Amino acid sequence: MPNRPNQTSTARGSKETPITGPEGLVGVFNTLADQHDQVAALFEQLESQPESRAILWPQIRRELVSHEHSEVRELYPVLRQFEETRALADHHDEEARALDALIARLDATDFQSDDWTDLFDELVETVTHHAKDEEEAKIFPTAQRVIGETRAVELDAKVLATKQKLMESH
Ligand SMILES: [Fe+2]
Ligand SMILES: [Fe+2]
Numbered sequence: 001m002p003n004r005p006n007q008t009s010t011a012r013g014s015k016e017t018p019i020t021g022p023e024g025l026v027g028v029f030n031t032l033a034d035q036h037d038q039v040a041a042l043f044e045q046l047e048s049q050p051e052s053r054a055i056l057w058p059q060i061r062r063e064l065v066s067h068e069h070s071e072v073r074e075l076y077p078v079l080r081q082f083e084e085t086r087a088l089a090d091h092h093d094e095e096a097r098a099l100d101a102l103i104a105r106l107d108a109t110d111f112q113s114d115d116w117t118d119l120f121d122e123l124v125e126t127v128t129h130h131a132k133d134e135e136e137a138k139i140f141p142t143a144q145r146v147i148g149e150t151r152a153v154e155l156d157a158k159v160l161a162t163k164q165k166l167m168e169s170h
Pocket of ligand 2: 032036067068071131134
């Protein structure tokens with residue numbers, strides 16, 4: 001009998017079962033990691049098409065703000081309830097506030113200026129570091145172990161619904 005897991009060749013975030021990322025993330029953690037990949041792709045798109053800033057920036061901004069705020073509202077309060085993940089949640093929310101401040105600075109800067117380019121580079125670096133912290137520095141894997149896979153799957157719909165609402169208002 002074949003012994004291999006029933007993995008398809010589709011990228012992480014496929015809605016086909018099993019909903020398991022390559023790092024073993026499920027439910028909300030897999031969905032959020034998938035959103036990190038989508039933002040990284042948008043970053044690359046903007047970097048390769050500087051003339052499309054005016055179109056791409058609002059899209060990136062909406063993705064980032066809704067992603068981060070849905071995490072802060074729905075996921076990290078759950079993680080704050082557990083001793084093992086409490087400090088991670090506090091650290092996360094500090095970084096999320098720094099990200100908001102950076103986005104506000106970009107909003108206040110002329111698209112055509114070198115300052116905007118410098119700030120955008122800083123944003124890419126900040127977000128990349130933040131996403132790595134969540135995925136690779138073990139926030140998500142630790143959180144998944146602590147809250148359990150069932151809760152991770154349950155939280156998925158809640159976080160997505162909040163993200164959707166935030167997308168509509170940003
Ligand atoms: Fe985050
Ligand atoms: Fe995230």
